[in-house]
Amino acid sequence: MSNAVHVPFDAATVQTAECTRSPAYPRLVVATTILASSLAFIDGSVVNVGLPAIGQSFHADATGLQWVVNAYLLPLSALLLLGGAAGDRFGRRRLLIAGVALFGLASLACTAAPTLVLLLIARFVQGASAAMLMPNSLAILGQSFSGEAKGRAIGIWAATGAAAGAIGPVLGGWLIDAGSWRLAFLINVPLAATAIALASRYVDRDIDDTAGSLDWLGGALATAGLGLATWALTEGSGRAWSPSTFVILGAGLIFSLLFLAAERRLGDNAMMPLSLFGSPSFVGLTLLTLLLYGALGGLFVLVPYVLIQAGGYTATQAGAALLPLPLVIAVASPAAGALAARIGPRWLLITGPVIVAAGFLLMLRIESATSYWLGALPAMVVISLGMACAVAPLTTAVLMSVDSRHTGAASGLNSAVARTGGLVVTALIGPVIASSGSALLSAFDVAAAVGAVLCSAAAVSAATLIAPAAKTRPSVQRL
Structure with a gap:
């Protein structure tokens, strides 16, 4: 639900992206970006309602249930900036379609997961694919519209995304009560299939050959640092603090410091320019x-x-x-x-x-x-x-x-x-x-x-x- 409250906002896209040509079907372009981003908004909120049912299904303890949420948030938090930069480099349409397809497949894997471990792996893939599709859905609006039309399109996108995040828990709860928590993940499949079809047909191809290289090192270090720290905090709060937990927490902090050092070296080309601070x-x-x-x-x-x-x-x-x-x-x-x-x-x-x-x-x-x-x-x-x-x-x-x-x-x-x-x-x-x-x-x-x-x-x-x-x-x- 908090995802629906904080809608991603790429100011660079909104303010500076140039509209090279008006789309032939503007409403369908807006519909495409709404469907794609709704995957992340819905999934980010519906799982919270399903935690008790998931816990009963897998006999999961507190730590396992915490990871059902954080296995999704971890890659989304660490890779969100990298996903937007990858769209600039390789094409926003291409990244959007790839992200939506991967999200749909991961949702099917969540539905069929026979064990908690496999569910967590599928949730991690969902988070990584959400980091691909969310920034690029908004960037596509930035490149497809200009002037007042751009403002209206972005307003519709943001409002609909918030509405999707609000409806998600209710719809997911109804599916859980009617059948199983597994049905809640199936919401994503028809949305993903429709978004891919619309994007393939109505969104213009785009690749910015002038875009700089991607900060892969920063993305890897951020993921490692957040991942190790999150694992240590989850284990410590859900089970017990032990020497190994503190060692892993320290390793996460070391990776975080290495991330800051790498970002400082890259300057304004970093995924997180330290000059902002x-x-x-x-x-x-x-x-x-x-x-x-x-x-x-x-x-x-x-x-x-x-x-x-x-x-x-x-x-x-x-x-x-x-x-x-x-x-x-x-x-x-x-x-x-x-x-x-x-x-x-x-x-x-x-x-x-x-x-x-x-x-x-x-x-x-x-x-x-x-x-x-x-x-x-x-x-x-x-x-x-x-x-x-x-x-x-x-x-x-x-x-x-x-x-x-x-x-x-x-x-x-x-x-x-x-x-x-x-x-x-x-x-x-x-x-x-x-x-x-x-x-x-x-x-x-x-x-x-x-x-x-x-x-x-x-x-x-x-x-x-x-x-x-x-x-x-x-x-x-x-x-």
Whole structure:
């Protein structure tokens, strides 16, 4: 669900991609990109509802269930920037079709997986293919439209993606209740087949021979660093901390330092240019994104799980319990974006996380005997209002925090950081998933309180590091 809240936004594509020719069937081009990206939006949210059923099917412990989520988030977080650069180098249409085809095949593998290990491998392939298709679906819109038509197309793409992420848990829950969790993965197959057919027929071929080489080393080091650190955190929180766990965590940190060294050597050609962090505002926005979306990612794994396991909800009901988030954001975000344009994004980025923190504290009201209307709903509405204050202003602030040469890298990195936050927090929620009965509710209360602290820290990072609107971009001169 948090994927639906943080829609990837490639500012370089939106602002600078040139439209070489208008598509003959513009509506079908938009439909193609929507279908392709909906694969990632739906899959990123529907699995959370299916965790209890998957756990029962494979007799999985907390660590296994954490990996069902993180096996997808890990390659998506590490390879998202590389996927966009590969589209520039080898052709966005080609990368889109390859990513969609691989995602469809991986979904079939998830459906037929006889063991948890094979399911996790298929989920990893899904994440890697999502890193290929998500940035390139938006880039195709950037190259196919110009002017106002581009803005309308991107708006439709973003709104539909958010709607797909919202519908996914409800539809997936219904399929789980009607048959099996395996049916939830079959949603992706007809979507993938249709997207491939449309892309092959209606999306123009494109290859940028002037594009530079890809940062393969950075992608490999980022994946190794995140993978080892995630494994250590998952094992430590889900089972027990041991000397080997700390050794693996240290190895992950070493790979992360090697990644930073490699990126420093490549300069502006790196997948994560370190020069971005010369802006205090960008550092503050990165911390805010990591903390806020980390808390949100953990919440949307735990809420359906707790409602099903402790509240007796069906999978459909648990999925529907999350609907206030996209609905409130869809209604309130335009007003927040307009307000950010008038007063600057800083105050909204301080206020929004504080409101979200209050919503997390309201989650403490959830008990096994508490109705949805008095327990989960008020908390979800407050969290939704806080996120509505932050989503649109965050995009604005990211673009304002760096110079025009780095807007694409900055916005892409912000999307990757949002998913990394969810990855890390999901790796730490093992004690909650491992609990049952009243202990599950107590552990969830602790997690909700920690989430409130993370959101409060996000607000502090915004208040202390993000510059006021008039000082956000040093290159802008006053008249």
